[in-house]
Amino acid sequence: MTKLKYILLLLSILGICYLYADIPLVLTPDGIQKTLPVVKLEEKDYVSLDEINARLCSIYKVEYSEYTDFRVMFFFYGEQFIFLLNSPFYTFKQSVFNMQYPLLQVGANYYVPTTFIMDNLPLHFPGQIQNKKGTLYLPQPKDKSVKRIVIDPGHGGKDPGAVGPNGTRESMINLNVALRLKHLLEQELGLEVLMTRTDDRFVSLGDRTKFANDNKADLFISIHTNASRTNGAQGIETYYLSTKSTTESRAVEALENSVVELYEGAGAKQKYEALDFILMDMLQTEHLEHSNDLATLVQHNLVAGVQAKNRGVKQANFYVLRGAFMPAILIEMGFISNPEEEALLANPQYQDRLAQAIFESIKRFKYNYDRIRLTS
Numbered sequence: 564m565t566k567l568k569y570i571l572l573l574l575s576i577l578g579i580c581y582l583y584a585d586i587p588l589v590l591t592p593d594g595i596q597k598t599l600p601v602v603k604l605e606e607k608d609y610v611s612l613d614e615i616n617a618r619l620c621s622i623y624k625v626e627y628s629e630y631t632d633f634r635v636m637f638f639f640y641g642e643q644f645i646f647l648l649n650s651p652f653y654t655f656k657q658s659v660f661n662m663q664y665p666l667l668q669v670g671a672n673y674y675v676p677t678t679f680i681m682d683n684l685p686l687h688f689p690g691q692i693q694n695k696k697g698t699l700y701l702p703q704p705k706d707k708s709v710k711r712i713v714i715d716p717g718h719g720g721k722d723p724g725a726v727g728p729n730g731t732r733e734s735m736i737n738l739n740v741a742l743r744l745k746h747l748l749e750q751e752l753g754l755e756v757l758m759t760r761t762d763d764r765f766v767s768l769g770d771r772t773k774f775a776n777d778n779k780a781d782l783f784i785s786i787h788t789n790a791s792r793t794n795g796a797q798g799i800e801t802y803y804l805s806t807k808s809t810t811e812s813r814a815v816e817a818l819e820n821s822v823v824e825l826y827e828g829a830g831a832k833q834k835y836e837a838l839d840f841i842l843m844d845m846l847q848t849e850h851l852e853h854s855n856d857l858a859t860l861v862q863h864n865l866v867a868g869v870q871a872k873n874r875g876v877k878q879a880n881f882y883v884l885r886g887a888f889m890p891a892i893l894i895e896m897g898f899i900s901n902p903e904e905e906a907l908l909a910n911p912q913y914q915d916r917l918a919q920a921i922f923e924s925i926k927r928f929k930y931n932y933d934r935i936r937l938t939s
């Protein structure tokens with residue numbers, strides 16, 4: 564046999580072994596079949612946590628402190644596992660278990676031995692997860708994680724929003740940052756991002772919220788720039804909904820809500836005011852706490868990311884946030900009425916930094932929120 568033939572034969576045998584080593588999954592009760600790829604690490608069979616996440620809606624987070632070394636918090640079927648890097652021991656429901664081989668890291672990926680999947684998981688979920696002759700039967704996981712985000716670039720078309728002293732239109736800044744944010748969320752997190760507008764067109768405030776509800780968005784992010792009669796006003800503030808506004812937030816609320824009177828015609832204001840009863844809806848109030856969390860993260864990251872003045876997280880009664888049945892925030896990225904901030908806001912590099920900071924906040928929020936939703 565020539566050397567080449569020998570190598571080809573060896574490769575095909577390896578290929579077959581590799582194929583057979585993958586773990587077949589059956590999701591009950593529908594019998595959906597999936598395969599969990601197995602890799603050889605230190606001559607043992609391993610599965611990457613990312614591959615498990617992709618198939619079984621789990622998530623994990625790596626934590627490090629000088630006291631605990633690297634810990635991997637793994638959330639799976641509503642329960643938490645705590646792994647230690649390079650250790651076969653892990654914690655589950657306050658007890659320590661052994662999965663025979665250590666948790667390993669290769670590059671940015673973390674791997675558990677297949678013994679954890681095939682032997683330990685069925686013990687932790689008796690009656691739910693079963694290993695029947697090398698095929699793992701698991702309940703169809705409920706994916707309650709953040710998957711779809713609606714980004715709402717404020718204003719557009721006949722409504723330019725606030726206009727800066729040098730003629731910069733708010734509607735264009737909002738759109739530019741929104742498009743950058745969309746790109747980051749899609750590329751880096753693989754999320755589905757829908758936009759209330761992708762060009763310079765008019766969309767009513769009610770249609771923006773309706774769009775988010777109709778598409779069952781998990782988050783609603785409305786992007787704006789601020790304006791004030793005092794042209795020294797500067798900085799960033801992030802809002803979520805309230806029916807009770809503070810005096811300070813009322814000015815911004817009036818600014819953003821005035822679109823209705825200016826561009827949506829007679830009777831539109833009454834229509835939005837009548838939406839008040841929806842605010843009482845439990846569906847919406849349960850999202851206020853998460854809206855606050857998201858607003859807090861966004862505010863913190865934006866201020867740190869672009870070194871702007873911190874005007875804080877605020878609540879106001881924005882029409883565009885009313886009736887949104889998901890965590891919803893409105894970001895005022897700076898004052899277009901302030902010539903210095905106007906110049907910054909119009910700068911493409913600055914817009915990139917704004918988008919990056921909002922992206923980092925959503926990423927962080929998604930982890931926390933997914934964990935809560937997957938473990939409750």
Ligand SMILES: [Zn+2]
Binds near residue numbers: 717718724725787819
């Ligand atoms: Zn605006």
